[in-house]
Amino acid sequence: MAISTTDRRPVAPARKRPARRTRAGTPGRRGLLMLQLSAVAAVLVIWAVLAAAGPVSATALPGPVSVFGRFPELFGTSAYWQAVGDTLNGAVTGFVAAAVIGVPLGLVTGTYAAAEQSSRLLVDVLRSFPVIALLPVFLLVLGSTPTMKTTVVLLACVFPVFLQAQYGARSVTPMISETMDSYRIPRRLRFRKVILPSATPSVMTGLRLAATTSVLVAIGVEVLTTLPGIGHEVVQAQQGGAAAQAYAYIITAGAIGYSINLLSQFAERRLLRWRPPAHTD
Amino acid sequence: MSTRPPGALWQSLLKQLWLPVLCVAVLLIATAGSTSFYFPPATDVLATLWRELLHGGLVEDLLFSLRNIALGLGLATVLGVGAGLVIGEVELLRQATGPLLDFARATPTVAFVPVIILTLGIGSGPKIFLIALGSLWPILLNTISGVHGINPAVHETARGYRIPWRLRLLKVVLPGALPQIFAGIRVALSIAVVLMVVSEIYGSPVGLGNFILQSGSGFAVPETWAGTVLIGILGYGLSVLLLAAEYVLLGWYHQRPPRVRRTMSRSEVKT
Numbered sequence: 008m009a010i011s012t013t014d015r016r017p018v019a020p021a022r023k024r025p026a027r028r029t030r031a032g033t034p035g036r037r038g039l040l041m042l043q044l045s046a047v048a049a050v051l052v053i054w055a056v057l058a059a060a061g062p063v064s065a066t067a068l069p070g071p072v073s074v075f076g077r078f079p080e081l082f083g084t085s086a087y088w089q090a091v092g093d094t095l096n097g098a099v100t101g102f103v104a105a106a107v108i109g110v111p112l113g114l115v116t117g118t119y120a121a122a123e124q125s126s127r128l129l130v131d132v133l134r135s136f137p138v139i140a141l142l143p144v145f146l147l148v149l150g151s152t153p154t155m156k157t158t159v160v161l162l163a164c165v166f167p168v169f170l171q172a173q174y175g176a177r178s179v180t181p182m183i184s185e186t187m188d189s190y191r192i193p194r195r196l197r198f199r200k201v202i203l204p205s206a207t208p209s210v211m212t213g214l215r216l217a218a219t220t221s222v223l224v225a226i227g228v229e230v231l232t233t234l235p236g237i238g239h240e241v242v243q244a245q246q247g248g249a250a251a252q253a254y255a256y257i258i259t260a261g262a263i264g265y266s267i268n269l270l271s272q273f274a275e276r277r278l279l280r281w282r283p284p285a286h287t288d
Numbered sequence: 289m290s291t292r293p294p295g296a297l298w299q300s301l302l303k304q305l306w307l308p309v310l311c312v313a314v315l316l317i318a319t320a321g322s323t324s325f326y327f328p329p330a331t332d333v334l335a336t337l338w339r340e341l342l343h344g345g346l347v348e349d350l351l352f353s354l355r356n357i358a359l360g361l362g363l364a365t366v367l368g369v370g371a372g373l374v375i376g377e378v379e380l381l382r383q384a385t386g387p388l389l390d391f392a393r394a395t396p397t398v399a400f401v402p403v404i405i406l407t408l409g410i411g412s413g414p415k416i417f418l419i420a421l422g423s424l425w426p427i428l429l430n431t432i433s434g435v436h437g438i439n440p441a442v443h444e445t446a447r448g449y450r451i452p453w454r455l456r457l458l459k460v461v462l463p464g465a466l467p468q469i470f471a472g473i474r475v476a477l478s479i480a481v482v483l484m485v486v487s488e489i490y491g492s493p494v495g496l497g498n499f500i501l502q503s504g505s506g507f508a509v510p511e512t513w514a515g516t517v518l519i520g521i522l523g524y525g526l527s528v529l530l531l532a533a534e535y536v537l538l539g540w541y542h543q544r545p546p547r548v549r550r551t552m553s554r555s556e557v558k559t
Contacts (some may be wrong), residue, residue, distance in 0.1 A: 039383055042380070042383060042384040043383070043384055043385075043386065043387050043388070045384070046384040046385050046388055047387075047388055050388060064407065067403070067404075067407035067408065121303065124300065124303040124304055125303060125304065125306060125307040126307055127304050128304050128305065128307070128308045129307055129308045129311060131524070132308070132520070132524050135478065135520075135523045135524045135526075135527045136519075136520040136523055136524070137478065137481040137482045137485055137519060137520075137523050138482075139482050139485050139486055140485045140496075140497070140500065140515075140516050140519040140520070141516060142489065143489070143500045143501055143503075143504030143505075143512050143515075143516070144500075144504065144512055144513065144516055146504060147326055147504055147507070147509065147512065148326045219394065222396060223396040223398060226396045226398055226399050227396070227398040227482070227486055230398055230399065230401055230402060230486065230490065231486060231489050231490060237399065238398065238399060241399050241402050241403065242402040245402045245403050245406050245407075246402075246406065250403070250407075253402070253403050254403070256399070257395065257399045257400065257403070258395075260395060260396050260399045261391055261392075261394055261395030261396075262391075263394075264394030264395060264396060265390060265391045265394040265395075267394075268390065268394055
């Protein structure tokens with residue numbers, strides 16, 4: 008439950024609503040939506056004014072009308088969907104590989120204190136390593152291939168997954184683990200019935216973080232290499248003087264990241280329904 | 289902590305150190321006689337790093353990168369904490385901006401690298417801007433949720449006694465949100481390092497990113513590894529520094545019993 012306060016974005020208003028509605032002066036469901044829409048509108052207006060009259064040139068910041076005007080045309084081209092597919096492909100493959108490696112490893116090291124202590128320093132050093140700095144090395148060794156992109160994504164995603172799984176496994180309270188010890192609960196049963204359930208929320212958090220990271224890293228690799236994908240399209244559009252198109256791709260990237268977040272929150276809520284919503288403080 | 293017997297410290301140190309030491313040893317031995325082009329002996333890499341630092345231009349690159357990170361992160365902290373305090377305090381504003389901020393945070397800042405650098409140039413200004421842009425969101429969102437998470441009773445008491453807003457800000461709101469602000473800055477730091485590297489690889493005459501790019505494309509393998517190792521040391525060193533600063537500033541918080549704390553220990557990773 009401690010996880011919630013820090014790593015979570017401000018709690019989704021939807022979950023708080025029943026408590027909030029009673030308070031005077033706070034908007035209801037529809038009012039909230041209107042409020043949020045007007046905030047979006049306000050940002051768009053500020054953007055338009057900045058682009059039209061502001062100090063930045065049209066190549067640096069085209070107006071919202073021209074950026075969003077690109078979308079109908081882009082949706083019709085196969086290059087657009089190809090780029091989105093390429094980025095997602097690299098991101099998802101790397102993410103799945105990271106989950107397959109990171110979760111079991113984290114659970115095991117989290118269960119045994121000795122393993123956790125031994126690996127602590129090593130993991131601390133490795134996880135603060137900016138993976139993208141390895142890119143020139145990977146370019147040398149693996150070349151500019153999709154495998155290289157997947158590998159970089161994997162390396163970037165494995166640590167959040169691993170650390171959250173480890174933290175989750177460690178969150179079994181001493182009292183419970185002593186009880187298990189004294190009743191001599193077999194190891195397999197203990198893992199399935201105690202460690203896994205208590206680690207799941209934390210594992211989910213790790214997976215959510217890694218999902219966002221995977222897209223970020225995939226796009227980063229595409230920006231820096233000639234590998235196809237959204238990042239590459241942004242570079243190409245900008246170099247070709249089509250700033251509006253570059254921004255359209257950037258917004259696409261944001262939309263992908265945002266939907267991944269929404270999806271994983273939804274999945275988390277469904278999967279953890281048995282659990283009292285301790286997060287929402 | 290102080291109640292532990294003196295031997296326990298050594299024991300825990302030994303437990304934590306044996307694996308890293310073993311790994312370094314294995315690395316040194318495995319690559320000792322290496323004739324592989326891509327994986328030169330680790331001693332060579334370290335020697336190259338040392339030589340470049342002493343005689344090459346690597347110190348200059350390092351300082352350039354460090355300065356950009358410091359300025360970008362500093363700017364993001366000032367803006368993020370300032371705006372976060374306001375948004376967190378005003379409930380209407382917090383609800384209105386929620387989805388917008390989520391979207392902004394979900395947009396990968398690396399995608400902005402070509403747009404910003406191609407239009408604003410390859411100097412250090414655009415890089416600081418990029419670093420600040422990427423680091424802003426975790427700090428802003430964590431400040432908001434830190435301010436929002438302060439116990440309502442505390443808040444209302446401060447209001448009830450009509451404590452002037454300046455005092456309330458400095459003595460109630462800011463200290464209450466500080467643990468989470470720091471958690472945000474820690475996330476922002478890792479983003480800042482990544483953006484530093486990407487922006488320098490993409491277009492820069494100096495900097496660590498430029499150094500590894502140049503040596504990589506020139507097939508100077510030991511130099512490439514040396515630069516990569518240096519970036520790793522930089523990343524770890526900065527995060528240790530930040531933790532130390534946090535320990536000094538938040539000593540009062542870490543000395544509380546864990547149950548009262550709202551944040552987790554080191555293993556929490558937040559983005």
